[in-house]
Every structure is written in structure tokens, then in C-alpha cells.
Amino acid sequence: MNPLKLPEQQALEYERAEILQQLEDWLDLPMLVLSFIWLALFTIELISGLNPLLEGVNFTIWLVFIVEFGVKLLLAPRKLAYLKAQWLTAISLLLPALRTLRIVRIARVLQTTRAVRGLQLLRVLTGTNRSMRSLTANFKRRGFGYVLLLTALVTLTGAAGMYAFERETPDAAGFDSYGTALWWTAMLMTTMGSEYFPKTAEGRILCFLLAIYAFAVFGYVTATLATFFIGQDADDDGAELAGQKSLDALRDEIAALRTDIHRLDRDNPR
Template identity: 70%
Template sequence: MKPLNRPEKEAIEHEQQQILQQLEDWLELPMLILSFAWLGLFVVELTWGLTPLLDAISIVIWGAFILEFVLRLSLAPHKARYLKTNWMTVISVLLPALRVLRFARVMRILQTTRAVRGLRLVRVMARTNHSMRSLAANFGRRGFGYVVMTTAIITMVGAAGMYAFEQDAPDLSGFDSYSTALWWTAMLMTTMGSDYFPKTPEGRILCFFLALYAFAVFGYMTATLATFFIGQDADDDEAEIVGVKSLDALRDEITALRSEIQSLRQGD
């Protein structure tokens, strides 16, 4: 078979990229819905455990994600680059296999160590990242609404992770319910905090990432709210801040005054 020359390769890669983009556009909304459902099932798994029916639904959704990823990978012109860019997606898709094969001997060995909690921490981060990527794909511009939804999702999933980890606290002083963990995580997100400090290593690591996110997003949300209220005052002529309408009126008066001065000079 005759090897393809450079222009032919570029044409094929361009066509593959167009097909991949069309596939991603078509799958954006369905994958977003499935991502939220999968994340919700993960929260239930961490807090109360899954029933056989919910477990089966989770596996079906996981299979849909595997199929989607295989399709995208097969259409990607540069597969190595695609895998490098989406490495967190690869982890989030592969990790559930450990839970499906939990009856295997390797998992029985892991269950006697702290590796299970470490894998659970990775699953929390990877699955949250998977949902965040789906959410970001549906927001052309990542504005205030995107940040609010992201913060709400991270708060709920983070609370489930903290509840699961801190149940194994050495002095049994962890969270007694998911609602308590949710309140604690919400206080952490508002940078107010509380008088409880995580006891388990996994809880401390997750708490660190939650606090890091809260610190990063708090300034953005504060600036956005301040801009909103300043904009409201700017449209109000009676506000302490000089309003936009007042500035426009002042500009019109200055323009009229200049025209009048020029007319007087021409008359002289």
C-alpha cells in the first residue's frame, strides 16, 4: 500500500478532527446528564451505600462513559496527545473497574490496608474532575453561573468524601451524618471554617484541596458581587457613586458648551 504524503495525512487528520468535534457537540448534553447522575450515585455510595439496582445503574453509566471515551480516542488524530490531555478522564473511567472486581483476591488484600481509602480519595477527585469537564463543555463562557454550579457540586461531593473518611477517625469523633459533613464543608467553602479538624490522612488531604479551591474561588465571587452592586449604583442617579446617566448628561453639557464657545469665536 502506497504511503500517504503530508498533504493527504493533514487532510485526513482535519477530517477526523471535524468528526470528533461533531461527536463532542452531540454528546455534550447527554454526557453532562449522565455525569451528574454518576456523581450523585457516587455520593450515595460514599454515604449510605448502593442498592443492587443503583449499583447496576452505576455500572451501565460507567459503560456509557467507556464507550464514549473509546469513540473519542479512535477519532482523535493524535491519540498520544489526546491521552495526555485527558489523563484524569482515563483515571476516572478505569478506577470503577476496581470496585466491579472487588471480589478478586487483589482487592481482598487491599482491604486489609489503607490503600482502599487512598483509592477512594483518588476516585473522589477523578470523578469530580470528570463531571467538571462535562460541565465546562456546556458553558461557552465560564462565568458566574459556572462557578456557582461547580462550587455546589464540589461541596456536595467533598462532604460525602469527608463523611466517608472521617468515619474511620481514631478517636471516633468524626461526622455522625452526611448533613453534618455537608454543613462543615459549606463553612469551609465560605472560608469561615469550624472547630473540627480532620483526623485521617485522606480527610486532611481532601480538606486541603477543598480549602485551596475555596480560597481561589472566594476572591472571584466577591469581586463579581462587588461589580454587580457597583453596577446597580452606577445606574442609580441618587446613589453615592456617580451614575452612568449622570456622566452621559455631563458629557452632553460639555459638548454643547464647546459648540457654543466655538460659535461665539466665529461670531467675533
């Protein structure tokens, strides 16, 4: 529909939506890189903490994300609808600010580790979601490579979260290093599992979400591998399944027979 024929308000919304889409297309790749760096810094923070230099980089990237979100919100023709669609992104940008608020300071003074771990769990989920959205936006066709990258992202971040939640369990049965947590998470992602069961509530919630993701991805990977091997058999004339080359040859022979029959009927009319 021609925007010039629309009412003035609708024409303005159409123009702003076009500008917003162009801006998102232009920022997709840079935001993807920054999202990965931000998530990597958060993973390091969960494992061992950040030094002043990395804290500065983390803070700068956070400011860039806030400016990007603010500009997109200003350009959005329907701001409430945009906020509803991007509510997880908004939370992921709000959570780092809570670290400087008095409520978090009070929680640390009172040693309410449950509140701190709950905040960390929210940051794991929302931060991973932001990187997943950036990754999705840059993969026009979501294939096997997209699933592998996404799974690696979820595994690395999930392992950092599990290590942060389970390393100080009362009975000292938790993870003693990030490598151990990564191995445990990798076993969970392959649906093999291990003998350890999370002790903290946050660890159990994260374990449940990781298991759901692993269950969904495992079916996709299985189907993809089956399709690959069936395709390999289709190119092999000696395979158990009918090869694609054999099927093509049979189809050509049938077409040739039909041509011969039509020619005989034409040469020998009844």
C-alpha cells in the same frame, strides 16, 4: 487553510479533528447529565452504599463513558496527545474496574483500610473532575451561575468524601452523619471553618484541596458582588459614587458646549 491543499495525512487529521469536535459538541449535554447522575450515585455509595438497582444504573453509565472515551480516542488525530489531555478522565474510568480486580479483594481481606480510602480519594477527585469538565464544556461563557453550580458540585461531593474518610476515626471524633459533614464542608467553602480538624491522611488531603478551591472562589465571588453593587450605585443619581446617568448627562453638556464654541468661532472669525 483549505484542507484539499494539504498533504494527504494532514488532510485526514484535519477531517478527523472536525468529526471529533462535532461529536463532542453533540454529546456535551447528554454527557453532562450522565456525569451528574454518576457523581450522585458515587456520593450515595460513599454515604450508605448502593442497592442492586442503583448498582446496575451505575455500571451502565460507566459502560457508556467507556464507549464514549474509546470512540473519541479512535477519532483523535493524535492519540497520545489526546490521552495526555484526558488522563484524569482515563483514570476515572479505570478506577471502577479496579474494584473487581484481585488486588482490591486482597486489600479488603487484609483489612487495609488505607488502600481502600486511597482508592476512594482518587475516585472523588477524578469523578468530580469529569463532571467539572462536562459542566465547563456546556458553559460557553463562564459566569457567576457557572461558579455557583461548580461550588455546589464540589461541596456535595467533598462532604461525601469527608464523611467516608472521617466517620470511623479511632477516637470517635469524626462525622456521625452526612448532614454534619455537609455542614462542615459548607463552612469550609465559606472560609469560616470549624473546630474539627480531619484525622485521616485522606481527609486532610481532601480538606486541603477544598480549602484551596474555596480560597480561589471566595475572591471571585467577592469581586462579582462588589461589581454588582457598584453597578447599582452607578444607576442611582443620589449614590455616593457618580451615577452613570449623571456622567452621561455631563458628557452631553460638554459635547453641546463644544458645538456652541465651534459655531461661535465660525460666526465671528478673527
